[in-house]
Amino acid sequence: MDPFTFACSSELNLPLAVKVTRLEGYEKPLPYSTLLKRPDLRHRGSNLSPNSELYVTVQPFAHSKPLTVPSQTPYKHFKNGRVWNQWLTLPVSYSTLPANTQLAITLWDLSPINPKGGDRNHHIPFGGTTIPLFNEEATLRTGRQKCRIWRHKAADGFSDTTTPWQERKGRLRKGLDEPTVVVDEKQSRREAELDRLVGLMKQQEMGEIPESKWLDSMVFRQIEKLERQSVRDTLRPKQPIQPNGTAIKPSEDGEPKVTLCAEGDPDHIDGAFFLYIELPRFDHPIVFTDHEYPPPPASSIHLPLLPNASGVNFKPPPEVHFGPGINSDAANTSDTDGGGRLIRIYDPEVGYADNPAETKHRRLIRGQRNALDRDLKPNPKMRDFLNRVMLYGPTVELSDKEKDEVWRFRHHLTRDKRALTKLVKSVNWNEQAESRQAIALLPKWAEIDVDDALELLGPSVQNPAVRAYAVDRLRKADDEELLLYLLQLVQALKFEPQHTRDDETDSSLASFVIARSAGNLKLGNFLYWYLMVELDDEAPTHSAENKKLFARVSFDFMKELEATPQGQARRKVLLRQGELITVLSKISKDIRSSRGDRIRKIEQLKKMLADPKNELLDFDPPLPLPLDPDVKITGVIPEEGNVFKSSLLPLYLSFTTSTNSAYGVIFKTGDDLRQDQLVIQIIALMDRLLLKENLDLKLTPYRILATSTLAGAVQFVPSTAVSAILNNSKYKGSILGYLRFHNPASSDTPSVLGVRKEVMDTYVKSVAGYCVITYLLGVGDRHLDNLLMTPDGHFFHIDFGYILGRDPKPMAPLMKLSKEMVEGMGGVAAGTESQFEAFRQYCFTAYTTLRRSSNLILNLFALMQEANIPGLAIMGAGDAAVRKVEERFKLDVSEDEALGFFAQLIEREMGAWAPVLIDRLHGLAQGWRA
Template sequence: MEPFTFASLSELDLPVAVKVNRLEGFEKPLPYSTLLKRPDLRHRGSNLSPNSELYVTVQPFADSKPLTVHSQTAYKHFKSGRIWNQWLTLPLEYSTLPANTQLAITVWDLSPINPKGGDRNHHVPFGGTTIPLFDDDATLRIGRRKCKIWRHKAADGFSDTTTPWQEPRKRGRRAQQEDMIVVDEKQSRRDAELERLVGLMKQHEMGELPESKWLDQMVFRQIEKLERQQVKDSTRPKHPPQKLENGDTEVNNDPLCAEDDPDHIDGSFFLYLEFPRFDHPIIYTDHEYPPPPISAVQTATAQTTGAVNFKPPPEVQLGPGIQSDTNGASDTDGGGTRLIRIYDPEVGYADNPAEAKHRRLIRGQRNALDRDLKPNPKMRDFLNKVMSYGPTVELSDKEKDEVWRFRHHLTREKRALTKLVKSVNWSEQTESRQAIALLPKWAEIDVDDALELLGPGVRNPAVRAYAVDRLRKADDDELLLYLLQLVQALKFEPKRAKDDGEDETDSSLASFLIVRSAANLKLGNFLHWYLMVELDDEAPTKAAEKNKKLFARVSYDFMKELEATPEGQERRNVLLRQGEFITVLSKLSKDIRNSRADRVKKIEHFKKLISDPKNDMLTFAPPLPLPLDPDINVSGILADDCSVFKSSLFPLYINFTTSAGSTYPLMFKTGDDLRQDQLVVQIIALMDRLLLNENLDLKLTPYRILATSTLAGAIQFVPSAPLSTILSNTPKYKNSILGYLRHHNPATPSAPSVLGVRKDAMDNYVKSVAGYCVITYLLGVGDRHLDNLMLAPDGRFFHIDFGYILGRDPKPMAPLMKLSREMIEGMGGDTGEGQFGIFKQYCFTAFSTLRRSSSLILNLFALMQDASIPGLKGFDAEGGSVGVGTGAVGLGPVRKVEERFKLEMSEEEALGFLAQLIEREMGAWGPVLIDKLHGFTQGWRT
């Protein structure tokens, strides 16, 4: 099948337009006898002059109904022909058009006498035509069109129109007779020449033929002349004269003028239109809704694997005579009757009214009895199983009923609150009031459960306020780990109506973030920049535009709160100076990136821009807290130590001097969305803290990244070397990681060593490789090659460039875990005195520790669903949904991470899986081939 490039109609946000070119036609004048019968025709414009003033109206129709009001051509005085050459724009866009849209085009004639009487409506239809906007292949019509005008009829626009733009083909003997039209040789040559010229004209309009104005005008006039002649030829008798039985020739009975009916005058008219042309064909596309769930096919296997279950299939007991087996059949032939399943789309989405009523009655009656109700051992095991469910699992009706039934008993179980919130029907006031009354009595929940209650599925203000109260107990350092997600959670806050009718977001979470950030410079710095990214004018999606008003309000309230603090005005000035600094830096980066000079000249130009006093970048007085790390106060920039990286976007290398007398290098780039890298590094920092809480320091390097807009940001520069450089022909490293470690950390008699490397450096290497192997596997980091695997001189190994996550990878045969043979040889190999055994133990411990905190990590990803980050899109069809309170929420990216945790396995089974994964990736040849091809490609580009 040949490739076909096309554009989607849903992306075409342009108004519908059509150009009315000219009207061509010919008809016999009215005979005097007709004017005697109809004296009103004497003064009709088209009967007075062949070039009388007509006007055209265009109105879109669909399903025999008008879509908008009509558009009309302006008045124009015609001299030699009825030529408008006017574009008409309709008040609707292409993206909103139905597939059966038609344009009803009517040419109106003017008459001083209304044929129907009265003093109004002195216009009568000269003729009409109806043309569909899409052809039979659902492709938008473009270019010039020739439409037949049906005389004395207004275009009806009906689905079965009586004024089609092309005369319908007739069938039977009549059609065969019309095919035998007598056409002389001269007329056939004219038609062939006209067809050739029209084809060349289309090529000219598409830019395929060179333009020559004086010659083009001559060709256009010739085409118009041929088209007029073709119209005149169409008025000739269509049937050849037939010989009668007596030998005479048949007289043509086609009337030149119907004297009794002046609305049927011999003649033919055509209206020439022109539709806009586009670079590609425009194919009709409608909004695609997700397929409704078919709950009747849900199986027990889906429940155990954590798949989505909207409702379990009902238990069906078949009556006599309709059994599917032969024993219960009542057929006379002895065969079994076949049970036919009919799909009901409401089964997956809507509640059964009888079940809902039953649930309300049962829950309302048991209120007093449930207070002292305690589960028996069997029910206790059932509830414990429900409590172990992750945040993505939807509870069945039975599980919801049992959680609600033992709600008073479960108040001492902190994990049960999120399950209760899922079990409550929040549309029932009585039930919701009982649930809210239990919140003060509940055991203190963990932070991961609080984040789940702030997700998009929970809309009850009391429940969200309870989750915010739990976050108040977290210190500033812990809150900073979740701040990125908490800013996104502001989108899910319920709205309350003000007295003046304006909607304003309820500020329970917003006020908490504002107060805490105003009291802490570090929190305030990052809250400000997270809000600035959401308010970026270059935000790529409509969803971001929708939330700008919300974030603008939060930013305004944050600035007001800063004024109320003792140091508020000073901190506001700091944020203002940071904004000016980032604005200048972004401008310099764009200038360098857009410059056509080579890299050496770009570096010289960049140093001159830094040194230019107009940019005020050499010194900062007083020192400025760096937006990337507000704990660092920078006092200036070392212009001679600045550079430009060798990359397609030419990132800037900037070395700052700090107030403490040290230097702080960073990389600043524009043209790239760093929000995804920022999210991944934030999750790595969180995982590092979770491991440290278990006394496991894996020497991770969660370097800092801050997106200052949707297409710009800063990255902390960590002195290191990519593995591709270390493993290349570098004599001092002996083309090995172990040689690199020995060069920078040689063994000394006074310090313990391993494999000729100082022991602390080897520990750093083994621990960091284990940590990043597990973390990049869990996050599904893709596009791993030797250029984005870094090694610092002190032995710390880390990854950079997280453009592909959640299992996405641009290369085939991509590994689940990046563990090359060279990395293992840096530990001394997998045998003998090597550190490979210790490496595997670190992997197992890290994997087991992070599995226990899987709910926290999954909830953080769930809060980022609407962040418009490219790597989190496109998983809705694979992911499921969870409904808490009101509605359901897509959790595709969350499920991708959940799959990597192997939560359906026991801990022993999960560690066995990880051991097999390590062994498989060690001997895999696919990653080796990918590294070789990548190195070859990079070398060729260089």
Template sequence: MEPFSFASSDQLDIPINIRIINLDGDEIPLPFSTLLERPDLRHIGSNQSHHSDLYVTVQVWAGSKPLTVPVQTAYKAFRTERRWNEWLKLPINYKTLPINSQLAITIWDLSPTGGPQAQGHAVPFGGTTLPLFDKDNQLLRGRQKCQVHRHKKADGNDDSTTPALRMAKGRAARNAEIIVPDKDADELDRMERLFKKHEQGEIPRVDWLDQMVFRGFEKRGIQSARSSLERIQRQRALEVKASRNEAGDQEGKQKADLKPGPSLFTLNIELPRFDFPVVFADHEYPPPPISSFQHLSSSQSNIILKPPPEVQFGPGINGVSGKDEERLIRVYDPEVGARDNPAESKHRRLVRNQHRHGILDKDLKPNAKTRDELNNIMSYSPTHVLTSDEKDTIWKFRYHLTRDKRALTKFVKSVDWADVAESRQAIQVLGRWTDIDVDDALELLGPTFGNSEVRAYAVQRLGKADDDELLLYLLQLVQALKYEHISTAANHEAIQKSSLARFLISRAVNSFMLGNCFYWYLMVECEDSSPDHGGRDNQTLYRKVAFDFMTALESHGPDGKDTRKQLLRQAEWIAILSKISTEIKESNESIARRTERVKAFLSDPKNELTNIDPPLPLPVDPSISITSVCPEDTIVFKSSLHPIKMSFRTTTGKKYPIIFKTGDDLRQDQLVIQIITLMDQLLQKENLDLKLSPYKILATSPSAGLSQFVPSVSFQSIASKYRTNPALSYLRQNNPDANGPLGLRKECLDTFVKSCAGYCVITYILGVGDRHLDNLLLAPDGHFFHADFGFILGRDPKPFAPAMKLSKEMVDAMGGPNSDHYRQFKQYCFLAYSALRKSSNLILNLFSLMVDANIPDIKLEPDKAVLKVKERFVLELSEEEAMGHLERIVDDNLNALAPLVIDKLHELVQAFRA
């Protein structure tokens, strides 16, 4: 089949528009004698003039009911023809239309005496009802010719008596008011359909031929209208003659004269045209709300339930004993969704009633078999769902498990928090538990744990972490505020009931490093108004927390006030950079001209960048304070968003280069860099320093941010400069040593091998995609690192992309696949993978806290984001099997042809763009 491009109507979030063009046609006028005898006809405008003033109303109907109020055309005085040529906007969007939507279009005449279906002095001249979707469920587009039913108001019903399209001849013949079209009319209809295809570009345009056809069609239309009227006049004469024969000449003449003259009117309208067909797609409504049904607690288990009510079947609905049993109507019961299986609920109550009070459970210990089962349960990852039997086992031995810090999250999952008595006892047991690790505390702050006591317990454990460790998880903890049930009402304090909000504010007030990052994380959330992010509710929540944070700083003495001033100065500094960045991005000047404009802007003393006094802590790296800008180092890059590289002089006299960008959401890059920084810390705790150098990055709004610039060169640039073994040649030029391995300083080669191993494993775990030689960077001292994380979690714009990016240039710089350095590289990969698998729970919990963070590659499938990372850890395999799995990935990538083809194609595309 050929590809067919179309759009769905539920994505069309624009109002319906319709253009009323003109009214074509004519009718046999009523005899003058009839107008004298009928005052109700005499004063109607259309009976007095062929070009009387009319107006049109349009209304949307569906299911024989109106969906909107009618919209009408403005007053217009006609001279030679009735032409409005006016667009009307209806108060309903395409995406909300049902499949049976219709436009009820009524043309109104004026009469001071009123009449049938009159509205005040307005009487219907005629009406027409046009379906918005055709028989193929496609939205009508372009010009439409609608048949006008004289003296009728458009009814809009599903079985309309005023259809816009002509009926079949057999049906039309049975309707006395519908004139059967002749052959000329059929030919004109066929030509109309062809003209519509011509307008939509389905028929190629030939100007000289089109003009001839249009003129011929216009003449034929006029001739057809005349012949139709002549045929109608002959038909009317026959009716008059028959009336005279039946009732006498005079009486028959009077009856015939009183009948309105036959007419052939068509209303020409135009509907919006779209580039592709729009096919009907129903809006997918959320599931019905589930009631907050509470399970019966032990104190309520003896309540006698009422018998089920007797069901009375309505008219037309047969009971079970009837013949048509399938006609029974099934009604959704919201309590069923909240209740467990009744048998399982009863079983759980019976089992847990035996261990309800815990008098005997405190000394209960598992046997060898049960102990193995519990150890197996403790090894489950955070995403694993416990069975009812596993929950019962954990509850039974809960006091024994208080000595195992791994068991706390499994115990919390096994509690029925809807049972008041059980939850109260669970909180008591919680107080006896041994200290848990930070990764378990982060899991308890996720979206699946709503009990405030449990969340407070997790916050208490986080309180034992120092500022440096807390900074590693701060991005996720700010996201966890969404699950704290903080009230967004104006009269509620934000942090009164949120232990996490109180904790973060208290720690941020006492540490400028934490306070700086906390402030900017909040600001980004405050500015994010997208519906995917929760809209105004989330904005209000974060604005409340930000207000309480600023209030806490003000009440913290001189240090707190000074911190607040510095944060506000940072915001002003960001606003200044955003101003020039936006201007440069939107200008149509050359790169050289843009660069000169930026330098002039930075050098202007009015912008307060040439002398920053007192020194300002950099938002992206608060440990660095800047004193002035260095305009001469400014560079504007050639990419579509034109990011700006600029340097600032620090208090130590050194230069700190940064890249500032507007028009791009850097939160995904910020998340990846944060995870890489965390993994680097985890590896160093295992005494494995892989020389990772994650650059610092900070999103300052949903569409702007800045990052640290690390002096380096892309592999693409190196490959274009050095033809043979480019990476090794580049390193030899910067770190020559004739006595060293491969002609390099040993430290440089060691740094390159270790950093390659670290980034290969980390980018594999995170599923980083779109890897090519332009975003693989190499510093002069041998540090290798990745940049540009626009695709993560396995997404990649290129087909057949490898699971791990290990380019030929990287392996050649190590001496080739048979060298000792490459074998050492693989050994580092195994050590790093093994170490990170031990901390998989922490990494998975961090990603679970980011599912609602409006990160592009997470919000595509938020329910699968954590599972995609978990798949890369292959936790179901043993240590030896996991190392074999990683070795196969490294070898397959090294021998694959697709990465080489992709890199070569990317090089050609970039060369073509340049």
């Protein structure tokens, strides 16, 4: 056989598309007698003008059922002919289409009167046609297609369609008694010539015939003439012969008595129309292939336990009821009972996840090339292929070919630190020989980055040696950097391989975290509270298995802490912190449950804080604050206690510190702060990444600590909500007025827009930083009440209850950039002191910087997928949350294209009206509640 190159339709992940080109055809006008019977036909569009406006709908069908909604051409006014030249894209891909897919194409006419009555549905079918997408050889149709239009019929996608795109050879129109037709030889030769020219034209469009513009234009005009003549030949009266051999006599005007009638319409003069469409062309023929579904789940039957067939304990068969007339044992059962008994057969191949032949082939190939692969180097084409694989994000699954190539060049890739995570994905860890070879390469590998080490600690990696290698990389991180990832490292303990014995030693990750936390007060403080949240008895989402795991880690941490020189003192500090949080939780719950208005609750709070029984007035020695262990508090200031206006009534507490300053804390109960804690941690990490690139965007990552699943503390930052600033006449109702009030320009300092330059720079940078970060994290529910300003120009966001694109309000913006925020920079006018262009540049720099570190951010979210945080859990199982963040980074395009998208995003959000409406409605709702 000659070699034949083709592609499979199941691999064609492109949306189905069709180009509606033009409509050709002729039809005699309606006779006056018909218009007298049906005067409404006089005003139908196609009867008013031969080039009246029509629109086309295309809908795919299979098995006589629609596959998706129809797609429609836009309105177009025709002058000399009905020519659309419009591509329509349908919301279904070629890879999911069945072999019997048909395109139902309907042309719709407009009528001022509905023939069936009523005031609606004034569109009536001008005609329709149905074309199969695959031909008789199961090959996808491509290129130009000429489809017969059946007048006054909407296209149906039934398997036995009444509107086929081609008439059957040698027959008149459907509805006659199928007499034989005498074919004109001249007409037949013209049709053959037209088919030949159309075939040559398709070859030229595929590049098989060189172009010649002046000659091509002449040929195209000739083809159009032949096509119009073909339509006229269709209208020309033929001499049909009945089956008995007698000819059918034409009518007096020379036309055969063949009519096409619309439903409810009088007899219509015969006519013929053809719709020319174009289907996409591909480099190779596309042959239909079905999806290969995975095998059934693994069988629970073990061969060593089957000495004979009678010893097999099968699961009970499913209950099956046969329909009427379906009976496997008609002699013993009736049509109304459950039918015959099922025969259970053991299949030893059921349950294998892979093809045994392919598995053995892969094992043999990988084992034989071991000696040759050491000196194997890729050629330029393969090097480009491997570099493209190295750029994949952590969520991308490698194909079989990519895995094989990464394994084949594993020795060459040891110098590329990015390649280790790809090698781990490429190894079949169930094969001992292969896994031993992969583990032997770990000491030779170039030192990986922290983000790759975190990926190797995720749920997909179970090999202890690989996880131990990732932990060794983390040992080189200092305590400040480790603190940024400690929350995720605690969650990564859930992915450690399960031990077979309770007395077995801890994993390397747990031992590492415990040892580092025992030697550092700040790490130990946060590890203790992260473990307390996981051990919360009031959290129904925490499994008993995980609680047992973290209880053991907590016990080992306390045991390790005792072994340090200052271990006893630090254990006592943690105990005192726990007592403080317990007392504050009780006070918060008592305030919430007490009766009375807010004024009475405030007075009650002050009395509780001053009560000596609560031991909050004096801490001796000073106690490291759980929220920030670097701050040592000596007591609470009762007279400064306050209760905020909120449904959960959070408490404001002011503590005195060892430096005689005040430290404000908001304490909440009844609210899950773990999501806010995660977002603030990511913001702090992004701030560190930007500072590494010498970009200080003046972010305000205030501190949040969840002390349980429904309680926690938040650092209080003295600030004013943007909504309050805009409603204050003292600031002239603008952010710029607020900055001028607190930081007026002076003659001895540089100024911009009447504000000290360093303060304006702080405002512009902080707005840019939070615009980029809140967009990447998909922070929702943004309104002017959770945007805050400090007198020195710091702008920041609070309240991260909605992330990853979720928002309680419809038409929410992707990024919060209101008109008032832009006016605070001086507006967008050029030629003034406006800082808007500087804002844009800060946004672009921050976006590209964080985009280069996307793997680290994505891996941190991946490690949190089992944390049962509401905002992550609601996205679904697996890495759905990670993919939501990945979408915002636009990793599938180049950096220039990503910046172009972000520039368009800024322009779109500035001029959007939906955020303005949301802010107005939120302000009205808040005023009504007050």
